[in-house]
Amino acid sequence: MPRVAIDVLLKREILDPQGRAVEQALPGLGYHPASEVRVGKHLEMVVDADGDELASQVERMCEGFLTNPVIESYRWRVIADDERADA
Amino acid sequence: MRVGVVTFPGSLDDHDASVAIERCGGEAVALWHADEDLKGVDAVVLPGGFSYGDYLRCGAVAHRAPVMTTIAGFAREGGPVLGICNGFQVLCEAGLLPGALLRNEGLRFVCRDVLLTVEAADTSWTGAYVPGERIVIPAKHGEGRYHADAATLDRLEDEGRVVVRYAPGNNPNGSARDIAGVANERRNVVGLMPHPEHAVDADLLGGEDGRGFFESLLAAVQPS
Numbered sequence: 001m002p003r004v005a006i007d008v009l010l011k012r013e014i015l016d017p018q019g020r021a022v023e024q025a026l027p028g029l030g031y032h033p034a035s036e037v038r039v040g041k042h043l044e045m046v047v048d049a050d051g052d053e054l055a056s057q058v059e060r061m062c063e064g065f066l067t068n069p070v071i072e073s074y075r076w077r078v079i080a081d082d083e084r085a086d087a
Numbered sequence: 088m089r090v091g092v093v094t095f096p097g098s099l100d101d102h103d104a105s106v107a108i109e110r111c112g113g114e115a116v117a118l119w120h121a122d123e124d125l126k127g128v129d130a131v132v133l134p135g136g137f138s139y140g141d142y143l144r145c146g147a148v149a150h151r152a153p154v155m156t157t158i159a160g161f162a163r164e165g166g167p168v169l170g171i172c173n174g175f176q177v178l179c180e181a182g183l184l185p186g187a188l189l190r191n192e193g194l195r196f197v198c199r200d201v202l203l204t205v206e207a208a209d210t211s212w213t214g215a216y217v218p219g220e221r222i223v224i225p226a227k228h229g230e231g232r233y234h235a236d237a238a239t240l241d242r243l244e245d246e247g248r249v250v251v252r253y254a255p256g257n258n259p260n261g262s263a264r265d266i267a268g269v270a271n272e273r274r275n276v277v278g279l280m281p282h283p284e285h286a287v288d289a290d291l292l293g294g295e296d297g298r299g300f301f302e303s304l305l306a307a308v309q310p311s
Contacts, residue, residue: 010189014234015261017194065151068144068180070187071234 001046003084004058006076008067009040040072042085054078088305091118091128093158093174095149099136100171100284107284108132111301120152130167130211130304131158133174135227135282145188145230146176155181167211167304168276172228175268175278184269184278185243186235188228192261196229200294201281202254203267207247210274214306215299222251222296224286226259226267231280233262233269243269250277 010016016038023037043066049057058076067074090108092115094101105115116128120138125131138149149155155177162168162183170178178184191197200223205216216222235243240263243249251268258265260280268279283297 014189015192017190017192017261021194065147066143068147068187070179070236071189 001048002050002054002078003044003046003081004054004076005079005083005085006043006045006058006062006066006074007040008043008062008072008074009038010071011073014071044079044084044086088113088130089116089126089128090114090301090304091116091125091131093118093120093131093133093154095120095136095138095152097137097140098134098173100134100282101136103282104132104134104171104284107287107297107301110287111298112305113301118154120149120154123153123157125154125157125161130169131161132284133158133168133170133177134284135172135174138173138177141173141230144180145173146178146180149173149177150181159183162271162276165273165275169212169300169304170276170278171282171284172231172280175280176230178276178278183276184271185239186233186269188230188280189232189234190230191228191232191259196227197231197259198227199225199259201226201259201267202257203251203281204254205251205299207250207270207274209247210250210270210277210303212277212300212303213250214303216303221254222286222299223294224281224283224297225292226281228260228280231260231262233260233266233280235263240264240266246272248272248274251279251281 018039019037108115205220248270253265283300286294286297289295
């Protein structure tokens with residue numbers, strides 16, 4: 001069964017105070033300055049579906065529950081076992 | 088007048104909401120998140136707290152609870168519903184109110200009295216106030232920054248659905264246009280971040296400006 005990764009961020013036009021705080025902290029902690037820092041969510045799950053059925057199930061889940069379309073946008077993809085972020 | 092107060096796992100202010108209702112002359116009826124039965128109440132309060140641990144997003148899991156299905160139908164038929172703090176977040180997630188609540192702009196949890204202006208006194212929950220009246224009630228939240236797109240905000244303003252606004256210089260969370268609470272089109276559903284139920288006893292907690300929300304309801308709704 002396919003393993004799916006979903007990335008969720010606040011929409012670009014919405015202020016992300018967490019991202020701003022991280023961005024402001026970086027230089028003070030001795031790291032190279034970075035800009036446009038955004039903090040979001042990363043979800044992984046194994047879904048019992050394939051092909052078009054997989055796409056429609058994941059998108060239904062994302063739009064109805066996993067994200068709030070008023071404030072968030074998302075991208076999803078199928079990943080291999082060695083692409084798991086919790087490896 | 089029987090007013091239902093919903094308890095979700097993680098609700099904190101259900102008891103205070105019940106006390107506020109009783110002190111203002113109503114009968115508080117406990118409603119359980121897992122029951123679809125509204126026990127024939129005349130109105131519903133969704134209290135503050137951290138329903139389902141605020142997992143995923145504030146209110147995201149709570150709005151799927153069995154009781155919310157019934158409350159959505161009750162609200163669409165004109166039944167008065169008040170969402171306070173987490174209850175406001177639940178109503179937005181459920182689509183019963185427009186917009187969403189985001190993490191406070193300053194990242195800090197806010198816990199203090201806030202000065203508000205009551206702008207809409209024609210809702211089920213604010214008829215006891217005078218438009219423009221200034222009230223002080225406590226706010227306590229980490230995710231209270233009201234957001235909606237510009238078209239929705241314009242529409243809310245044009246239709247007089249901004250119910251309460253933080254007074255100038257009192258916006259504690261970066262809410263768009265200083266909005267502290269909004270109503271639906273029919274004006275029976277109201278949500279706000281500050282807590283009127285914590286301001287119903289002048290001797291105990293230093294203010295009773297919140298009483299108007301509950302007294303408005305008792306005046307507006309005839310007991311069934």
